[in-house]
Amino acid sequence: MSTVTRRVETALPETGSREWWALYLLAPPVLIGAGILAFPGLVFDQFIWQYLWGPVVADAASEPVMHEGIRAVRGYNAVNTVTYLAAVVYSLPGLRVYLDQLDVTFDARLAYGFAPIIIAGGAMRALEDIGLLGDYAVWFITPSIYFVVTAVTVLALGIGALARDRNTGSIPSTVGLIGSVWAVGAVGWVLWYGLSTSTPLRLWVPVATTGIALGATALYYWGASFVNVTHLRHPLILLAVFGQLWDAAQNLIGVTFLGYSPKLVVTNLVYQATGFAGSTFVLKLVVTVGIVWYLADAKEEMNHTWWWLMTFFIGAIGLPMGVRGSLRMLLGA
Structure with a gap:
C-alpha cells in the first residue's frame, strides 16, 4: 500500500458511519461543482452539456440545440450511457442502506x-x-x-x-x-x-389495450395451473406478465389499426422482417413467459431481495410503455 493511499484511508471517517455516508453522497456533486467552477468550458460545455444535458434539451426541442458554439443532439451516446450506468451503480449501496434503515x-x-x-x-x-x-x-x-x-x-x-x-x-x-x-x-x-x-378521443384504444393485456394474463394464469411450477402464478410474476403484455397490446393496436410502427429497435426489426402486425405481441409473450418461468423455478434458490427486484423490474419496464402508448393513441399523437 502506497503512502498516499495510507494517508487517504487514515483521513477518511470510519466505513458505515454517518460521516462516511455523508462524504459518499456529497462527494460527486461537490467534485462536479468544483470542476465546473475551475474548468467551466471543459466540464460543463464539453462534457455535461454536449453529452448529458444537451441531448435531453434537444429531445424536448425535437431538434439539435447549441450552447457556447457546442452542438448537442437528441438520443443516447457512448458517454451518457456509461455515465448513467455509473451513476446507477454508485447509488446502489446508498439505496440499499436507505431501504435497510426503513x-x-x-x-x-x-x-x-x-x-x-x-x-x-x-x-x-x-x-x-x-x-x-x-x-x-x-x-x-x-x-x-x-x-x-x-x-x-x-x-x-x-x-x-x-x-x-x-x-x-x-x-x-x-x-x-x-x-x-x-x-x-x-x-x-x-x-x-x-x-x-x-x-377526437379514441376511447376504444385504452379499453382495447387494457382488455387484451388482462385477457392474455388470465390465459397465462389458466395455463400456468397445468404446470408443476409453484411460483408461476405468484402475484409479483402476474404483475410482470401483465406489464409486458400491456406494452405488447399497445404495439399490436397501434401497428394493426393506426399505422404506427414498433419503437424499440429489436421489435421493429422483427416487424420489418416478418411484416406481421402481431409480431411484437408474440415476441413479448414468448420472451416474458420464458423469463418468468426461469424466475418462478429459481425463487427458492435465489436471494429473496434480488428475486423481487428482478421480477418487479420486468413488469416496471412494460407498465409505463403500455400507459404511454395507450394515452398517445387515445389523442392521436
Missing part, C-alpha cells in the same frame, strides 16, 4: 404499491409526447424521468415509513396512495386536454 419488506404488496408510480411515469411521458409540459418537458424525457420517478419513490418510501411507525398506515398503502394521486392527476390532464380542445 426496514422495507419486499413482498407483493410493495410491488403493487409501486405500480401506480410506474403508471404515473408513463402518463407523464405521454404528456411530454403531446407537448403539454412546456419548459418542464426536459424533466420527463429519458433519462431525466427515471431520476424524477426514483426521487418520488424514495420520498414516498420515507413518508410510508413514518406512517407505519406512527401506526397511521403502511409503506405499501402510502406509496400506493401517493402514486395513485399522481397517476390520476396525469391521466386526468390528458383527458381534460382532449375534451377542452375538442380533440
Whole structure:
C-alpha cells in the first residue's frame, strides 16, 4: 500500500458511519461543482452539456440545440450511457442502506404499491409526447424521468415509513396512495386536454389495450395451473406478465389499426422482417413467459431481495410503455 493511499484511508471517517455516508453522497456533486467552477468550458460545455444535458434539451426541442458554439443532439451516446450506468451503480449501496434503515419488506404488496408510480411515469411521458409540459418537458424525457420517478419513490418510501411507525398506515398503502394521486392527476390532464380542445378521443384504444393485456394474463394464469411450477402464478410474476403484455397490446393496436410502427429497435426489426402486425405481441409473450418461468423455478434458490427486484423490474419496464402508448393513441399523437 502506497503512502498516499495510507494517508487517504487514515483521513477518511470510519466505513458505515454517518460521516462516511455523508462524504459518499456529497462527494460527486461537490467534485462536479468544483470542476465546473475551475474548468467551466471543459466540464460543463464539453462534457455535461454536449453529452448529458444537451441531448435531453434537444429531445424536448425535437431538434439539435447549441450552447457556447457546442452542438448537442437528441438520443443516447457512448458517454451518457456509461455515465448513467455509473451513476446507477454508485447509488446502489446508498439505496440499499436507505431501504435497510426503513426496514422495507419486499413482498407483493410493495410491488403493487409501486405500480401506480410506474403508471404515473408513463402518463407523464405521454404528456411530454403531446407537448403539454412546456419548459418542464426536459424533466420527463429519458433519462431525466427515471431520476424524477426514483426521487418520488424514495420520498414516498420515507413518508410510508413514518406512517407505519406512527401506526397511521403502511409503506405499501402510502406509496400506493401517493402514486395513485399522481397517476390520476396525469391521466386526468390528458383527458381534460382532449375534451377542452375538442380533440377526437379514441376511447376504444385504452379499453382495447387494457382488455387484451388482462385477457392474455388470465390465459397465462389458466395455463400456468397445468404446470408443476409453484411460483408461476405468484402475484409479483402476474404483475410482470401483465406489464409486458400491456406494452405488447399497445404495439399490436397501434401497428394493426393506426399505422404506427414498433419503437424499440429489436421489435421493429422483427416487424420489418416478418411484416406481421402481431409480431411484437408474440415476441413479448414468448420472451416474458420464458423469463418468468426461469424466475418462478429459481425463487427458492435465489436471494429473496434480488428475486423481487428482478421480477418487479420486468413488469416496471412494460407498465409505463403500455400507459404511454395507450394515452398517445387515445389523442392521436
